[in-house]
Amino acid sequence: MIKSLIQSMAVCPDMNKVYPKIDYGKGVYIYDQNGKRYLDGSSGASSVSNIGHGRSEIADVIHEQVSKISVLPTHAFSSGVVENYLDRLVSFAPAGFSKAWTVMSGTEAVESAVKLALQFHQIRGDFGRYKVISRWNTYHGNSVFMLDIGGMKIRRELYSQWLNNFPHISPAYNYRRPDGLSEEEFVQSLLVEFETTIVKEGPKSIAAFVAEPVIASAMGAVPPPANYFVGISRICKKYGILFITDEILTGFGRTGKNFGMDNFDVVPDIIAAGKGMSGGYFPLSAVIASSHVTQPFVDTKTTFLGGYTFACNPVGCAVGNAVMDILERENIIANAQKMGALFLEKLKVLNEFEIVGDIRGVGLLCGVEIVQNKYTKEPFPASLAISKLIGEKAIKKGVVLYPGRGSVDGLLGDHLQITPPLVINEEQLDEIVDVLKECLKEVMSEIKKTTVSYESIES
Numbered sequence: 381m382i383k384s385l386i387q388s389m390a391v392c393p394d395m396n397k398v399y400p401k402i403d404y405g406k407g408v409y410i411y412d413q414n415g416k417r418y419l420d421g422s423s424g425a426s427s428v429s430n431i432g433h434g435r436s437e438i439a440d441v442i443h444e445q446v447s448k449i450s451v452l453p454t455h456a457f458s459s460g461v462v463e464n465y466l467d468r469l470v471s472f473a474p475a476g477f478s479k480a481w482t483v484m485s486g487t488e489a490v491e492s493a494v495k496l497a498l499q500f501h502q503i504r505g506d507f508g509r510y511k512v513i514s515r516w517n518t519y520h521g522n523s524v525f526m527l528d529i530g531g532m533k534i535r536r537e538l539y540s541q542w543l544n545n546f547p548h549i550s551p552a553y554n555y556r557r558p559d560g561l562s563e564e565e566f567v568q569s570l571l572v573e574f575e576t577t578i579v580k581e582g583p584k585s586i587a588a589f590v591a592e593p594v595i596a597s598a599m600g601a602v603p604p605p606a607n608y609f610v611g612i613s614r615i616c617k618k619y620g621i622l623f624i625t626d627e628i629l630t631g632f633g634r635t636g637k638n639f640g641m642d643n644f645d646v647v648p649d650i651i652a653a654g655k656g657m658s659g660g661y662f663p664l665s666a667v668i669a670s671s672h673v674t675q676p677f678v679d680t681k682t683t684f685l686g687g688y689t690f691a692c693n694p695v696g697c698a699v700g701n702a703v704m705d706i707l708e709r710e711n712i713i714a715n716a717q718k719m720g721a722l723f724l725e726k727l728k729v730l731n732e733f734e735i736v737g738d739i740r741g742v743g744l745l746c747g748v749e750i751v752q753n754k755y756t757k758e759p760f761p762a763s764l765a766i767s768k769l770i771g772e773k774a775i776k777k778g779v780v781l782y783p784g785r786g787s788v789d790g791l792l793g794d795h796l797q798i799t800p801p802l803v804i805n806e807e808q809l810d811e812i813v814d815v816l817k818e819c820l821k822e823v824m825s826e827i828k829k830t831t832v833s834y835e836s837i838e839s
């Protein structure tokens with residue numbers, strides 16, 4: 381069981397598979413050794429190459445910074461390039477944020493944010509707060525600790541004996557909200573579930589709540605229903621729980637705003653960012669904290685115990701700085717907003733296919749959910765690996781998607797996440813839509829020919 385689940389995941393290089401070898405990338409395209417061109421509708425491992433591939437000016441920045449200094453004895457020194465970039469990160473965050481530092485991966489950033497929350501409570505004498513609430517079917521990183529906080533059953537199963545320390549609540553999955561509930565009633569039920577969980581666990585035992593603004597790869601770009609996060613934030617404040625937003629995938633323009641949560645009128649206490657902040661030109665992630673979280677550390681002269689060898693690395697900061705220059709100079713976040721709205725409109729043409737259940741997203745974080753029956757929303761059996769099949773077909777036709785599954789209950793449910801570089805133009809969006817149409821058409825006819833279970837689609 382575990383073996384087959386792991387084989388079906390799209391993320392890691394598969395030891396049993398020979399991948400086409402990519403030679404280089406330029407803009408939204410990557411090119412393999414035979415010169416075949418692919419539109420990178422995934423942007424690396426989803427939402428990384430936000431500024432596009434092959435920016436030689438970043439190579440120059442790296443060369444210049446490495447020639448000067450590539451690593452600092454950070455226990456004793458800082459540097460201008462680091463300080464300037466950290467200040468810039470703080471300015472990029474909502475008002476009220478005061479400190480930032482960088483680490484290397486998204487997993488490290490979210491874990492650091494959680495550790496910061498724990499230590500915040502400790503230094504204020506709130507020793508009982510250690511639990512973290514998060515949501516099922518969400519991903520917050522691949523260390524054992526972050527798998528425990530996250531809610532992806534497929535990824536958790538192998539490590540289950542090491543996990544299950546923290547409570548989880550339902551994701552806000554509007555497409556599959558219970559029949560008969562309005563969106564408003566659904567939100568109310570989710571908020572009741574959150575508050576009930578807090579009360580049951582003991583409000584004084586909860587350190588933080590962690591959520592992605594738009595649930596990305598684990599569910600395929602699921603936006604929250606209206607006012608959901610306003611309610612979540614209110615409940616966090618009521619019980620003294622820190623609200624951490626995992627903006628690893630949604631940050632730095634992906635949703636058409638600086639951060640994904642900026643779309644929902646809510647300011648969190650701590651932000652974890654990664655992926656697109658370096659455009660993929662250097663492993664870089666960050667924690668950005670609001671002043672009311674950092675002030676107790678200042679007042680009590682307490683050091684945050686979150687150090688890493690490559691924290692606040694000057695090369696990473698130089699790259700991050702150059703990426704922000706490009707984002708601003710080329711108005712890339714505005715392009716993401718404009719192209720995102722257009723793309724969602726264009727994707728609606730896929731509704732003509734019986735197996736397209738939902739089309740959703742925010743900005744250029746878009747998803748298509750594939751179902752066996754549009755009307756009952758019944759998913760395909762996991763054994764058919766439909767999203768993977770569509771993803772493979774798309775690659776053959778020159779478009780890279782990010783297929784995934786598990787949105788229904790952690791195991792069932794197929795989706796295609798689409799997160800092209802934010803520099804994409806309308807013609808290139810059409811290229812993705814055309815390939816998607818061809819793939820869906822082919823898959824429909826193949827399923828009709830081969831599966832017994834397909835009968836239910838037509839009944």
Ligand SMILES: Cc1ncc(COP(=O)(O)O)c(C=O)c1O
Nearest residue numbers: 485486487519520521626628629
């Ligand atoms: C929402 C979210 N959080 C955390 C992570 C972990 O980031 P990384 O793979 O850089 O450790 C990811 C990676 O896909 C992610 O999408």
